[in-house]
Amino acid sequence: MSSTTSMDEVVNILCKLSILHCKVLFGEAERFEEWLKEKGIKDKYASKRNL
Secondary structure: HHHHHHHHHHHHHHHHHHHHHHHHHHHHHHHHHHHHHHHHHHHHHHHOOOO
């Protein structure tokens, strides 16, 4: 089990969550970005969003 694989799994979960809770994410994008920073995956996800 590599850290890269588990990181990809987390990103996949985040993508699903973003679809399920898109209204919340659009309403609180800044808070979501802060959460991503804490998880250490902002770079991988934010690059797709271009924030």
